[in-house]
Amino acid sequence: MHMQSVRTDVAALVDDDPRKHAFRVHRDAYVDQGVFELEIDRFFHHGWVYAAHESQLPAAASFVSTTLGRQPVLITRGSDGQLRGFFNRCRHRGAVVCKERQGQSDNFRCPYHGWSFKGDGSLAGLPGPDGYGADFPRAEMGLVPVAELASYRGFIFVSLARPDVDLQTHLGQARVFLDRLCDQRPQGLSVVPGTTRYGFDANWKLQIENALDFYHLPVVHRSFFEIKRARGESGKMTVRDFATDQCVALERGHGTVLASDANGHVHQHLFIFPNLVILENPAPQLRVIFPQRVDRTEIEGLAFFSADAGEAERSRLLGLYERFYGPMGFGTPDDIEIFRACMNGFMAEAAPWNDFSRGYHRELDHLPNGDAAAVMACGNITDETFVRGLYRWWMNALRDVRA
Ligand code: FES
Ligand SMILES: [Fe+2]
Incomplete structure (x- = not known):
């Protein structure tokens, strides 16, 4: 471990004030080499x-x-x-x-x-x-x-060193949502051979924050929504359209978003800390995050289907997959451009804080639909509820390493 190179105390990088519903994360969380070394050591070399x-x-x-x-x-x-x-x-x-x-x-x-x-x-x-x-x-x-x-239900996890808890405990509340994903595909999941691998010059946590972020969709992915609209395809396009959907913080940095479509079907996007995103919409994708350096990240995208999906369904989903996630797709290049814009913005040393207070004042400790699933906190899908849970876990876990 490179403890001596940690410039900043990680506990000072997260500023959480529940009374004022204020939540901030300091730029050093994204640009400090010592913080990055701690993350790799604690989360990737000593955890699930x-x-x-x-x-x-x-x-x-x-x-x-x-x-x-x-x-x-x-x-x-x-x-x-x-x-x-x-x-x-x-x-x-x-x-x-x-x-x-x-x-x-x-x-x-x-x-x-x-x-x-x-x-x-x-x-x-x-x-x-x-x-x-x-x-x-x-x-x-x-x-x-x-x-x-x-x-766990076909998802293989590894802990390189002896973990502090078993896998079931690590997954915790996220198991409910992983179960939901698998129960909807009783024949099991089938990951399509072949991956989309790409990289970008930005910190790995920007990908985590972004994967469950519905606040950015109408802005960053505006052209995608406009083309959908021009084709007469239905779908939510504005922040207001998402008014009844949820963003959920789960134990140990995991999180999920739950968005219903016009038919009332709930699409779930799930993040399993530290490196797995499971997306269902616009097409099913496993997105695996590989931090390379403090300012370099690689991503592997894998399409998956229900194991019993027929040829027609597979090619329909692969078409949607390519359209949004593919190298020339609508989603990925726009997000990468934004990650770079953030890293450039973080260079402004006199303005070091990111604000994650959106929705703090309206957070619940349960799902609003009466679903019995245990959650840490629940907000509107455009809120930053998940990110607050992520950084609370992140800070506590890294602080323990330093203690
Ligand atoms: S055989 Fe593997 S390093 Fe020599
Ligand atoms: Fe995006």
């Missing part, structure tokens, strides 16, 4: 992080590789069908043993000197074994397992 979906490892002898924080990880379904997680790092001299993102294999051959490992992590073989004496601990030279891997 979303890693993959089980539908990406459908059969025995399949794998997904990923990066959690800075650490390379290999998730395998061994020939015995069991899911396991390892550090994707050769026990010989350190090379990443699996460079492919996803595939079918029960054998991972290191590209450097050719040691090979099985899906259960064990060392299967190495070239020139007579170069090692009888005391070489070959049985102990398998891939090093991650501290914990657990799956």
Whole structure:
């Protein structure tokens, strides 16, 4: 950890005044290198992080590789069908043993000197074994397992180091909303192979704030709404249209927004701290956040369907997906432009505070429709209720690290 490089006390970066319904976050949360190091260490290297979906490892002898924080990880379904997680790092001299993102294999051959490992992590073989004496601990030279891997309804989470709580506790209230997503697709979710990967020069938390932000839609995505209107498509377009929809803060930095369409169907967007966004509208998408540097973030977007969706439904959803999320889509480039505008604005040192007080005065501690789901706070969908919950959790978790 780089404690000495933390310029600012994280507790001083969040200014929460419930009496005045005022909530502010300081620019150093987005631009300070020391804060970024703390975040990676606490949230990505010492906590539960979303890693993959089980539908990406459908059969025995399949794998997904990923990066959690800075650490390379290999998730395998061994020939015995069991899911396991390892550090994707050769026990010989350190090379990443699996460079492919996803595939079918029960054998991972290191590209450097050719040691090979099985899906259960064990060392299967190495070239020139007579170069090692009888005391070489070959049985102990398998891939090093991650501290914990657990799956909740098909979503695979990893904790690289021993976590402070189990996965169920980490997900907490978010389980209700994850259950809702899965219950609506009783055949399970199927993640489409192939990802949209892109990056932008801005802090990773701007993507979190933005993913559940309905306040910006009519402004940033105005052209999208205008084209929809020109085509005679229905849909909400102004802040007033969203008057009866909710923005919800959940435990441990998670959150959700619930928006009903003209048919009364509720679309849910869910954020699982620290790196998974699950969007349902305009098309289903898993969006995984990969912080690279304090001012650089990469995003991986994956389309998903109900596993029993037919060809016609799949191509309809993929069309919508491309139109909004694709590299040339209406959504992504506009958001990225705004992230850059924010990072530029944050350079104004004499004006260091972001205001997140929208809707603080009208917050509830329950869902207004009588739904029994437990929530931390609930506001209108254009309110900043979720972001306040996010930064309360963020500050408390980072403060504990420093204590
Ligand atoms: S580093 Fe992997 S075989 Fe040498
Ligand atoms: Fe957006």
